[in-house]
Amino acid sequence: MLKNYHLWQTYFPQFAACPDKSVKSLMESAMLVDIPDGEKLFYPGKHCSNYLLLLEGAVKAQLLAENGREIVLYYVRPGDSCVLTTSCLLGEDNYPAEGVSEGPVKAFVISAQAFHRCLDHSAFFREFVFRNFSARLSNVIGRMETVLFAGIEQRLADTLLAAGSEIVQKTHQELAAELGSAREEVSRHLKRFESYGWVKLGRGTVEIVDRPALSRLAKQP
Known part of the structure; x- marks a missing residue:
C-alpha cells in the first residue's frame, strides 16, 4: 500500500481516490515533514523548490512594510495549498513575501520536478492546482480589500x-x-x-x- 495512505485519505481524499498513475507517483514521492512553531518556511527572494500540502497546523503568509508593520495576506490551513508557492512554481519566480508556521505544522512536501511532471500528465492534478489557486487568490484579494478599504x-x-x-x-x-x-x-x-x-x-x-x-x-x- 502507498506510504502514508491514511493521511491522504483523511486530508486529501480526492487524491486517494484518483486512479491516475501520475498522481499515485506524486503521492509516493511526497515527503511527510514536521515543522516547529515559528519556523520561516519562505521569505522574499527565496527560490521556490517545493509544493506543500498542509495536514496539520497553519502557515501565515505575510508582507512586512518598511515601517515594520505586518500585513497578513492569508493563512494556509489543513487541506490547503499555498497560493504564493503555486504562483512561484508556475512562474518560476522567487517568493515576494514570507511564510511562518503558526503552531506545529505537518505537511506533504512535493518537489518542483514532481509537481511539474504531474501537472503535465494529469488533468486531475491540473484541476486541483488551478481550482485551489483561484479560490485562494480570491481570498487574498478579499482580504486586501478589507485591509485597504x-x-x-x-x-x-x-x-x-x-x-x-x-x-x-x-x-x-x-x-x-x-x-x-x-x-x-x-x-x-x-x-x-x-x-x-x-x-x-x-x-x-x-x-x-x-x-x-x-x-x-x-x-x-
Missing part, C-alpha cells in the same frame, strides 16, 4: 445609518468632512455602495436602499 467604508456606512432617515441630506463633501477624508475617496466608496444596490445617489442626497447590508458592514470589526 474597510476602515473608511465601515465609518461611511455608520455615518449614513446615524442620519436617522432613509434620505441622507448631505453632499459628498459634507460626508468627507465628517469622516476626515477626501471627497474623491468618499465618492468612490459611495459609488461602490450604489453598484452593490445598497444606496441610490442623488444631487446632494444619499438614499439608503439596503439598510441591513450597511448595518452588517458598519458592525464588522
Whole structure:
C-alpha cells in the first residue's frame, strides 16, 4: 500500500481516490515533514523548490512594510495549498513575501520536478492546482480589500445609518468632512455602495436602499 495512505485519505481524499498513475507517483514521492512553531518556511527572494500540502497546523503568509508593520495576506490551513508557492512554481519566480508556521505544522512536501511532471500528465492534478489557486487568490484579494478599504467604508456606512432617515441630506463633501477624508475617496466608496444596490445617489442626497447590508458592514470589526 502507498506510504502514508491514511493521511491522504483523511486530508486529501480526492487524491486517494484518483486512479491516475501520475498522481499515485506524486503521492509516493511526497515527503511527510514536521515543522516547529515559528519556523520561516519562505521569505522574499527565496527560490521556490517545493509544493506543500498542509495536514496539520497553519502557515501565515505575510508582507512586512518598511515601517515594520505586518500585513497578513492569508493563512494556509489543513487541506490547503499555498497560493504564493503555486504562483512561484508556475512562474518560476522567487517568493515576494514570507511564510511562518503558526503552531506545529505537518505537511506533504512535493518537489518542483514532481509537481511539474504531474501537472503535465494529469488533468486531475491540473484541476486541483488551478481550482485551489483561484479560490485562494480570491481570498487574498478579499482580504486586501478589507485591509485597504474597510476602515473608511465601515465609518461611511455608520455615518449614513446615524442620519436617522432613509434620505441622507448631505453632499459628498459634507460626508468627507465628517469622516476626515477626501471627497474623491468618499465618492468612490459611495459609488461602490450604489453598484452593490445598497444606496441610490442623488444631487446632494444619499438614499439608503439596503439598510441591513450597511448595518452588517458598519458592525464588522
